Amino acid sequence: MKKNTLAFFALVGAFALTLTIPAFAHHSFAAEFDINKPVTLKGVVTKFEWSNPHIYVFVDVKDNKGKVTNWGIESASPGQLSRRGWKHDSLKIGDNIVADGFAAKDGSKLVGARNVTFSDGRKIFAGATGDGGPGDNGTN
Amino acid sequence: MSPLLHFCTWLYSTPFGTAIRESDYAFPIIETIHTLGITLLVGTISVIDLRLLGLTLRHVSVSKLYRQIIPWTWGGFVVMFISGVLLFISEAKDNYGNPAFRIKLILLFLVGLNPLIFHTTTFREVHTWDLAKITPVRARLAAVFSLCLWGGIIVAGRIIAYSHN
Numbered sequence: 001m002k003k004n005t006l007a008f009f010a011l012v013g014a015f016a017l018t019l020t021i022p023a024f025a026h027h028s029f030a031a032e033f034d035i036n037k038p039v040t041l042k043g044v045v046t047k048f049e050w051s052n053p054h055i056y057v058f059v060d061v062k063d064n065k066g067k068v069t070n071w072g073i074e075s076a077s078p079g080q081l082s083r084r085g086w087k088h089d090s091l092k093i094g095d096n097i098v099a100d101g102f103a104a105k106d107g108s109k110l111v112g113a114r115n116v117t118f119s120d121g122r123k124i125f126a127g128a129t130g131d132g133g134p135g136d137n138g139t140n
Numbered sequence: 141m142s143p144l145l146h147f148c149t150w151l152y153s154t155p156f157g158t159a160i161r162e163s164d165y166a167f168p169i170i171e172t173i174h175t176l177g178i179t180l181l182v183g184t185i186s187v188i189d190l191r192l193l194g195l196t197l198r199h200v201s202v203s204k205l206y207r208q209i210i211p212w213t214w215g216g217f218v219v220m221f222i223s224g225v226l227l228f229i230s231e232a233k234d235n236y237g238n239p240a241f242r243i244k245l246i247l248l249f250l251v252g253l254n255p256l257i258f259h260t261t262t263f264r265e266v267h268t269w270d271l272a273k274i275t276p277v278r279a280r281l282a283a284v285f286s287l288c289l290w291g292g293i294i295v296a297g298r299i300i301a302y303s304h305n
Contacts, residue, residue, distance in 0.1 A: 032302075052160075052167035052230070053301060079164040088162055 029102075029133025033112035037103040041071050041111060045095045050088035053077050054128070057091060057116070059099070072110040073099045076128040084124050084140070095119050099126070102133070145236050152233035160230035167230065174223035178297075181216030182290045184209050192275055192283035201270040202279075240303045244296035251289040258282040 029035075043059030057073040075081065078088070091097065096119045101111035113126035114135045127133050129140045141149070151157055160166050190196045191205050228235055235241040262278040269276055 050162050052163065053171075077168070078162060079168060082164045 029112055029127065029131040029136070032104060033102040033133070034105045035102055035134070039101055039103050039111050041073065041099045041101070043071065043097065045091050045093055045097060046070060047093070048091045050078055055081060057097070057099070059097065069109060073101065073113045073116070073126075074110060075113045075116070075126040080129050080140070081126070086124060090118070148232035148236040151229050152231070154229070157229040157232065160226060167227075170223050170226050174220060174227060177216050177219030177221075177223055178294060179216070181213055181220055182294065184213040184216060185286060185290065188213075189283035189286045192279045194273075194275055194280075202275070203266045203270055235300065238300055238303055240296050240299035244293055244300065247289050247293045247296060251286065251293060254282055254285045254289065
């Protein structure tokens with residue numbers, strides 16, 4: 001019995017260790033995005049995915065030298081964005097938008113959005129409620 | 141495009157799949173029900189596994205405990221399975237190449253194999269060790285496999301949402 005108990009705790013311990021494998025963080029903004037790397041993307045919408053659990057907007061951004069790069073913008077869930085006035089057809093391919101956010105830690109062309117300004121000038125908080133990122137007050 | 145990916149893409153783009161994916165409430169509600177189903181399933185199967193390991197309810201006969209608990213486990217399984225299929229339909233195209241999703245499917249297959257083997261062998265003679273002080277090695281092994289595999293399935297399932305492909 002004692003042996004069993006020991007084996008059981010060894011098992012639980014081993015399992016707990018696997019949980020410490022670096023997470024890909026979903027709910028904590030700071031785990032996926034680098035809070036020291038603010039990014040402002042000014043570009044043209046190429047794709048708009050109104051999908052759970054996060055919506056994505058892809059934009060072509062032109063740099064000073066005229067080189068175009070396609071960036072992904074990760075925002076909140078459809079439910080949260082609906083309450084802030086976004087709709088599944090709020091963005092169209094070709095729309096000019098500005099997105100403030102923070103670059104992905106893994107170096108990919110992905111930004112965790114904080115604010116998105118539409119072509120009509122409307123500016124909407126685009127972060128996920130409760131993700132702990134800048135601008136999140138827990139009730140957005 | 142592989143036939144399987146083709147099928148996943150079709151599922152994903154059905155009006156039904158699209159409606160769930162683009163919904164304000166349906167997706168998070170189904171997701172929550174899925175989690176509750178897993179809780180019931182793994183919570184109850186753990187009681188049986190811990191009993192097989194001799195770590196709890198040692199005075200209760202294994203077969204009696206099994207008969208009382210297993211309907212709840214199956215109930216949890218049905219809830220988990222149906223809600224899981226709904227979530228899959230809405231994300232099929234993305235799930236297809238997701239490494240965490242693939243690992244989860246393999247683990248689900250193994251976790252199904254485990255009781256199949258156990259029930260056709262050691263558990264058949266449960267009456268000979270129903271109240272034994274120490275349960276057969278194979279029973280304890282099955283319990284350890286079950287606990288590890290279900291733990292792995294939950295972890296893999298959670299990682300699906302974070303592993304981009």
